Amino acid sequence: MIDVNLMIENFPTFLGGGSGEPVLSTTDGLILTLELLFYSLVGGLLLSIPLGLMRVSKNRLVASAVWLYTYVFRGTPMLVQLFIIYYGLSQFQVVRDSWTWEYLQEAYFCALLAFTLNTAAYTTEIIAGQIRNTHWGEIEAAKAMGMSKWLMMRRIIIPAALRRALPAYSNEVVMMLQGTSIAGLVTLADVTGVARRIYSDTYMPFEPFLMAGLIYLAFTFLFVWLFKLAERRWLAYLAPRKH
């Protein structure tokens, strides 16, 4: 049966407490998961806007370079990407001697790098798709106003594309939340890593992973709700008529 006491006892461990330490004394568990998620999403979003523009560029070379990047990162599992960055790169003496090693020797940085590159690839495709989806009427109107190409991009195409990207992007955020659970495989103690530690301390598999699952579920719920609010605010003009 499920040992509820064990779950309650170990809950502080997910909040950076555990083994008698006060809650939040370390960033283990939830804090680390949210940190990884937040930084990789911000980094990914910042990368993906220029990459999205390059993806729809008329310059074949630029467009296909970005296509290759998104194809590789969307076509391989994030776990494989993380392992290549963490265990793979460290095998080369050249890498270990270079300035990058200062960063690459940290599991935290490797996880962040893998997550950022991965989410940037998906977000690039989402944004590129929405840029292509821009209604021709809007572009014609912008041209009729005498807007230059970049002004039109800045004022018309990108804002509208980002708005329309919201529903797809909320999916990406939720997927990334679950995706961070592989950070535990490179020695980091995120929510899943903490669950695995409790599991190997107590030999109870069900309770710690159930707790971890509930935490992910709660945050998924929160994110979905926040995106609903955002969509209601910025996508109201696309909502079906209510009267």
Add this chain to the structure above:
Amino acid sequence: MKKPLLTLGALLCALTATAHAETLRFATDASYPPFSQQGPDGKMTGFDPDIAQALCAAMKVTCEVVPQDFDGIIPALHAKKFDAIIASMNITEDRKKAVNFSDKYYNMPSRLLAKNDTAINEAWFKGKKIGVLRSSIQEKYARDHWVKLGAKLVSYGKAPESFLDLKASRLDASFVDAAVGDTDFLKTPNGKGFAFAGPAYNEAKYFGEGAGIAVRKVDVALLERINKALKQVRADGSYDKIQKKYFSFDIYGK
């Protein structure tokens, strides 16, 4: 009709012959190198069978070493399939309820793996990253002793992962069971430039009492003879000879 009779006769002779020279049957794990493994001829080789042979020589009896899967080894002892178990079995309170243990015949220490010529002292631990296996006895020991000296522990799920990070100098040291560190790291190409550093750790409170030879609870006399033989092989150097064959370091402890 004559042939079966002959075989029966031969069998009887064989039976009476074994009754004269006592044979002790030792069970060992079928596959746990370098402690035990089955050769292509079916014979058991390794540290455990060799110690068994040495003990039998000391007791002046004939030895038979039989392989047995570890998970069914105690029930098979009770079923009298053999007389004693020498299978790198750690002496634990739970097992003591089922069998009697001899004195330890080895106590594998845990050791720090680090770059060649690393001098370990208390000051060394400050700011050092040390790899351990998650929830291992090594992790517990390191947490109780080294964290307060300023060391940072990094937990791994598998030993080879920590060896990779040690080689990539993400770790300053890896704290592992000495047999694992020796076989899976130092003796591989990856282990070049690395060595055991610092002392051997085998405090019983953390690392247990070591491995013992198990016999049935009723065989009190046999246990006494095995213990006596153990003392003898330790004293006459035959133990050290076997140890040298498999390990480059002391695995008996204090």
